[in-house]
Amino acid sequence: MEQFEMLKALAETNVESFMFYILATISILLAYGVILDRTIIRSGFILIGVFGSICGLFLLLQAQFLALAQLMIYAVGITLVVVIALMLTNPRMEKSQLSTAAPANQLGAFMVAVGLFMTIYLSVRPENWTLSSEPLDMNNVQVLGRALTTDYSLPFEFASVLLLAALIGAVMLAKAEKPPKPGEEDFEYSVVEDSAAEPVASKR
Amino acid sequence: MNDLTQYAICIKYLLPEICLVVAILLAALWNLFVPKAKEWTPFFSLLGLTSAMWFLMKSWSSTALPLFNGLFTVDQLTTSFGLLACMVGAICVLMTVGYEHHLGRNRGEFYAILLTAVLSVMLLAGSTDLIMLFVSLETLSICCVILAGFSKTDARSSEAALKYLLSTAATTATLLYGLSFLYGMTGSTSFQAIRERLEMPMSSPTEMMGSVFLLVLLLSAVGFKLSLVPFHMWTPDVYEGAPTPVTAFLSIGSKAGGFVVALRLLVDVFGKQSSDWVIVVSALAILSMVVGNLVALAQKSFKRMLAYSSIAHVGYIMIGMLAVNHEGLGAMMYYVVVYGFMNLGAFAGAILFANETGSDKIDDYAGLIRKRPLLALGMSVCLLNLAGLPIPPAGFFAKLFVFWAGSSIQTPVGGIPLGALLVAVALATSVPAIYYYTQVVIKMIVDKPSAKVEALPKEKAYIDSPQEAPALALAMCLIVIVATGTTAVDPVMKFSKEAVKPLIARPSTVVPPVSLLEDASPFGRTAEIAGNTGLTH
Secondary structure, eight states: OHHHHHHHHHHHHHHHHHHHHHHHHHHHHHHHHHHHOSBHHHHHHHHHHHHHHHHHHHHHTTOHHHHHHIIIIIIIIIHHHHHHHHHHHOTTOOBOOOOOOOHHHHHHHHHHHHHHHHHHHHHSOGGGSOOOOSOOOSOHHHHHHHHHHTTTHHHHHHHHHHHHHHHHHHHHHHSOOOOOOTTTSSEEEOOTTSOTTSOSEEEO | OHHHHHHHHHHHHTHHHHHHHHHHHHHHHHHHHOGGGGGGHHHHHHHHHHHHHHHHHHTOOSSOEEEGGGTEEESHHHHHHHHHHHHHHHHHHHHHHTTGGGSTTOHHHHHHHHHHHHHHHHHHHHBOBHHHHHHHHHHHHHHHHHHHTOOTTOHHHHHHHHHHHHHHHHHHHHHHHHHHHHHHHHSOSBHHHHHHHHHSOOOSHHHHHHHHHHHHHHHHHHHHHHTOGGGOTTHHHHHHHSOHHHHHIIIIIIHHHHHHHHIIIIIIITGGGHHHHHHHHHHHHHHHHHHHHHHHTTOOBHHHHHHHHHHHHHHHHHHHHHTOSHHHHHHHHHHHHHHHHHHHHHHHHHHHHHHHHOOOBGGGGTTHHHHOHHHHHHHHHHHHHHHTOOSSTHHHHHHHHHHHHHTTOOOEETTEEHHHHHHHHHHHHHHHHHHHHHHHHHHHHTSOOOHHHHTSOSOOOOTTSTTHHHHHHHHHHHHHHHHHHTTSHHHHHHHHHHHHHHHHSOOSSOOOOOOSSSSSSTTSHHHHHHTTOOOOO
């Protein structure tokens, strides 16, 4: 009974921050797992957990749409692609042979990291942040949809041009290509080292 | 009804961009459906670019028009950078026509992605919202990565693409980190609202530190795009490995994007804190001038030398921005235009030379004037102008204007005014620049022909050979350089000053933003911040 009372008191004070700390701890621990696990496929799967807990953070912020997008795009879509790519490129799933940095470098990196953390911590203190006291619209998916099709339609549409370019580029780079046979291309250049009489560039 | 007219206004001002999108689709699909007529692809690209330029010139207006509720602003800066991007794009297309044999079967795709890169520079120029800025900056980076890796048979090209991809990914992360803090601190993604919030007096030292920290994060992203010195590591390898037309585009097209972001973010949004960033940016500019010019001295490859010298040129250009007045920004814009054409001309010459000899070594250029007098003379004009010598004085004037504007910076650094320091460094580092540029010119004109040049056949007509398009590009660049150095100094300067006007004199009569939502701000945040309901500590 006592515990129940305690839990109730906790729930009344701040479930949100309680949940936040839990989710944040999980995601940080899992993120370390992604970096530290030497078997690359396993870190790929741990990544799903990281994205899942970040999805929980979005839910805490009442951003349902973002939470679901996070889950569907990152936790499922992108991780799946990562895992498939790993399966295709590293079929034996061996431990990757990463060399560790020399201790002197490690120390240097640690110092830089601490310095950077202190700078960021000191300059991004919570009291600088503007808090909005406005209640969130319950239909925030609706609000997002309207914004994307009206004011934000330009970046929204332009993102499709970005994806088109990325798609073309990916296909172009990934496609297996034999070197062109002579005569197949419409121009053929001959570097003029071998025969000086040969015309430099001839159009066929 | 109302919404529809708003849409119509937005569409009308986006016509240049729409032209380019049509050209992108045509370029991507033409080879697929009409493979027999694939030599037409560059013509469609040129057609798209010229029609975009025509619409841009038509939309030139002296009042800033915020479209999409301030997401995209059409003002002189947008239009002029759009025009510059289109011209650079057109010249790069011409260069590519003479370079196609390196691209294997992916010619149509090359034009499509080049045009996408041009389009993203145009949109970047008008971005006045963090979201728009980020989307267009990302598109530009991704297109540049793909373009750098287009010569698939060349290992150096793949290396260039991978290096650019990794470094651009790191900078994007930094930028996004900075942007998210910026949003968190100001509560808005709109430049105008952010500026208004930043112009409010800072209440605590940590808040000031916060804004400086933000500036550092944003500067690293801008510095990467501009390849200012601590962020220049990628430049030489990418410039050397990427296909030459791509290098030409990177050297001015993607840099134009960087300049416009620097102008909008530093001069416009962080204008009030200019005392904070002037010192940092000056340090970067001085480093760039010194490192770029000194390392360029030791280069054997022509493209690599131009890479290092482009780092140095960005240092010079930044002096104009540091003055933060109309004169300085106008001089900066003038320098950007002139530098762009000089550099494009040099790269067009490099393509013409490499097509015939397959070499990019500076030593191989020796004695070129005996065999290809026009090419040697054209390249000499570009290189001498890059060095800042008055033959014709376009490059000389550009340097003069920038130094003149820079000398007016009075911020004291250790007792001497910053302007004097900057100009002194710039003048001192111009000496090695003159040496390494003229060294190439002297080699081409005075020295005995190298083995490769010796092996070149007798005079050959450019017409009706794949060389004609890069030759045309070189000729266009030369015409612009000669004109800006002689008869057109005034018009170009006037254009440059007009272009930067929106940054200096904010329009007194603010045109209400063209918005598509009844409630002007979708999240109710912008209005709140703009109305200064203030901070909750």
